[in-house]
Amino acid sequence: MHYIVEKAKDIAEKYGGKDIFETAEISGVKVWFRPLGRLKGFYMFENNCRYIVINEDLDDITKAIVCAHELGHDMLHRELSAGGIRENTLFLDNNKTEREANLFAAEILISDESILSALSFCDSESKLSAELRFPEELIKFKLEIMNEKGCNFNFSDAKSDFLK
Numbered sequence: 001m002h003y004i005v006e007k008a009k010d011i012a013e014k015y016g017g018k019d020i021f022e023t024a025e026i027s028g029v030k031v032w033f034r035p036l037g038r039l040k041g042f043y044m045f046e047n048n049c050r051y052i053v054i055n056e057d058l059d060d061i062t063k064a065i066v067c068a069h070e071l072g073h074d075m076l077h078r079e080l081s082a083g084g085i086r087e088n089t090l091f092l093d094n095n096k097t098e099r100e101a102n103l104f105a106a107e108i109l110i111s112d113e114s115i116l117s118a119l120s121f122c123d124s125e126s127k128l129s130a131e132l133r134f135p136e137e138l139i140k141f142k143l144e145i146m147n148e149k150g151c152n153f154n155f156s157d158a159k160s161d162f163l164k
Helices: 002-015 020-026 060-080 096-109 112-118 125-132 136-148
Strands: 029-034 041-046 049-055
Touching: 002 020, 002 060, 002 096, 002 136, 020 029, 020 060, 020 096, 029 060, 041 060, 049 060, 060 096, 096 136, 112 125, 112 136, 125 136
Parallel strands: 029 049
Antiparallel strands: 041 049
């Protein structure tokens, strides 16, 4: 997990844009919004080009989460993506690559400071989720990361397939 946290930190520092979409673009990934039906998005590395394709019909927060998740695949699993990483092959519970992409997304999207600040008046994962406007599962991944950093939060385990 330490590697994932450091990678997210490095990417944010090196390529950080005004939002996750700009960060991905600055890092060299083309971000496209397309109609994808029920598919939320996917990552593809083809002909030495990197792409994140996101369903244009999603709400803005979900688009950002999908972009961060797929950027995690780009930064952590590029070698696995020949021909594309698509939802039906990777959005599986207990899948290592999905878990790593979710941890990356939580770390790059949610600051430690925002969690700590919200914890001064939020006493549950669901209240943190409502306050920070991220799904409860992503909050759980962030709390897990913060515990790894030395905090001692009590929370239930996050599921890797929350984007399914």
